[in-house]
Amino acid sequence: MKTLIHGGDLVAYDQGRFVGARYDGVLDARVDATGKLVIPGLVNIHCHPTTEAGGRLVADVGRRDFFQTGFLNYTATPKGVPSLDARADKTLGARFALTELLRFGCTTAVPIGPSADELLPIADALGLRMYVSPAFKSADYCVGDDGRLAYDWNEPAGLAGLERAKAFIAKYAGAQNGRVQGMLFPYQIDTCSPALLKATRKAADELRVGVEIHAGQNLLEFHEMLRRHGRTPVEHLADTGLLGPDLIIGHCLISTSHSLAAVPGGRDLALLANSGTSVAHCPLVFARRGNALESFQRYRERGINLGLGTDTYPRDLISEMRWASLVGKIVERDFLVATSADVFTAATLGGARALRRDDLGRLAPGAKADIVVVDLRKLRIGPYRDPIKALVQCATGDDVERVIVDGRTVVENGQVLGVDERQLLADAQREAERLWSTVPEWHWQKWTADELSPQSFSSLDRDLGRQSS
Ligand SMILES: [Zn+2]
Numbered sequence: 464m465k466t467l468i469h470g471g472d473l474v475a476y477d478q479g480r481f482v483g484a485r486y487d488g489v490l491d492a493r494v495d496a497t498g499k500l501v502i503p504g505l506v507n508i509h510c511h512p513t514t515e516a517g518g519r520l521v522a523d524v525g526r527r528d529f530f531q532t533g534f535l536n537y538t539a540t541p542k543g544v545p546s547l548d549a550r551a552d553k554t555l556g557a558r559f560a561l562t563e564l565l566r567f568g569c570t571t572a573v574p575i576g577p578s579a580d581e582l583l584p585i586a587d588a589l590g591l592r593m594y595v596s597p598a599f600k601s602a603d604y605c606v607g608d609d610g611r612l613a614y615d616w617n618e619p620a621g622l623a624g625l626e627r628a629k630a631f632i633a634k635y636a637g638a639q640n641g642r643v644q645g646m647l648f649p650y651q652i653d654t655c656s657p658a659l660l661k662a663t664r665k666a667a668d669e670l671r672v673g674v675e676i677h678a679g680q681n682l683l684e685f686h687e688m689l690r691r692h693g694r695t696p697v698e699h700l701a702d703t704g705l706l707g708p709d710l711i712i713g714h715c716l717i718s719t720s721h722s723l724a725a726v727p728g729g730r731d732l733a734l735l736a737n738s739g740t741s742v743a744h745c746p747l748v749f750a751r752r753g754n755a756l757e758s759f760q761r762y763r764e765r766g767i768n769l770g771l772g773t774d775t776y777p778r779d780l781i782s783e784m785r786w787a788s789l790v791g792k793i794v795e796r797d798f799l800v801a802t803s804a805d806v807f808t809a810a811t812l813g814g815a816r817a818l819r820r821d822d823l824g825r826l827a828p829g830a831k832a833d834i835v836v837v838d839l840r841k842l843r844i845g846p847y848r849d850p851i852k853a854l855v856q857c858a859t860g861d862d863v864e865r866v867i868v869d870g871r872t873v874v875e876n877g878q879v880l881g882v883d884e885r886q887l888l889a890d891a892q893r894e895a896e897r898l899w900s901t902v903p904e905w906h907w908q909k910w911t912a913d914e915l916s917p918q919s920f921s922s923l924d925r926d927l928g929r930q931s932s
Contacts, residue, residue: 471496472850476825498840504570504833505780506814509743509772512574513556516895517547518775531752532681539604553578563778567860570833590873596631598648599624601656621659645672652678660703677713685717697731708739715742736765741817745774746786759791760800770814779860803855836865
């Protein structure tokens, strides 16, 4: 099927340059994009397919002794007590997440979590391209009776999880016209034993698939690795053989390049650059905790490939580009860095490179027909000279009008085809409220209470205030 999109600003790719393009052949359909921006489908290399009930709960609050970490607040539970995520409805989470990704212009995603089986039929129905398999780990985060963070180790469970992931990839890689591809996900560097990491490297080489792992995502984990092994998370990845052009590190925020790391003689960025490892940069989720990569420009100048991800919520890679640009400038105190073009490149070509795909993240002959049309004729966007600057500085995912994946239109007039958005939202709200109602009282009491205002808008916050007073 051949569709001509005409009349808009086209961001096409030719040997590293943005160019216009013409097509004079036979057509099946014609799309008028006058006043609109036509860009390659965005590549989200780090997200989690849930309704994010936990992440939404910890905005503005959390335990002080977890420093700037959000997720530990709802992930670490007493041994034997399932976490919020473990109690969540995986199918609904997958449906919610994939709908959101497509709606906001993402055509390729790396959804990380245990719900690979639930994702498959939904991705098939909605048309998203994804890299997937069930994530695995040798330990769960937990809190002891004294309330301190600890690790509940189960080495056989980690190795069995890897075997499950290998079997999943053997069965499903290449499915759905090649839109489903495999990748291995050892969950977090501090929850995976060295033996599991080495076995992951071996499996990745055998299966010829990439690996993504959370590492350098918070201060506790960074120093835990130093205490355990005398090595930074990046050095430990080098020791276990995982660094390489097929590895994506989720976040890699706390590295020896970060001012909080306080490690002399750091060489993390050199290790990343020399090994060709990619970093999944998710600025918003860290900005919410008051932290930032140091820095987008520094990693880029060292030659480290950066792709973008949304991690938790919202899964809006257009807004995420703006966060990457603004936070990147603030960290360096320099308006010349983390430009609109730089972050747009990260959200397209950077992600594609991390996935080792030269047919994604670009509009070019031979590339996949993953195309996004953004309506820039909006009051919030206003007049523009450079459509990429307009996109990054002013647009949001709501401005996405049409999304095509693999030649198939999956979003039209801002609606994900085949999804009743109101119903989905109602279902997600009900599910999140169910999960929030199950969080035990002791959990709230660990969270800082003094930031909670009695005038808080939500009844949940009032409830928090009551329980901690
Ligand atoms: Zn993550």
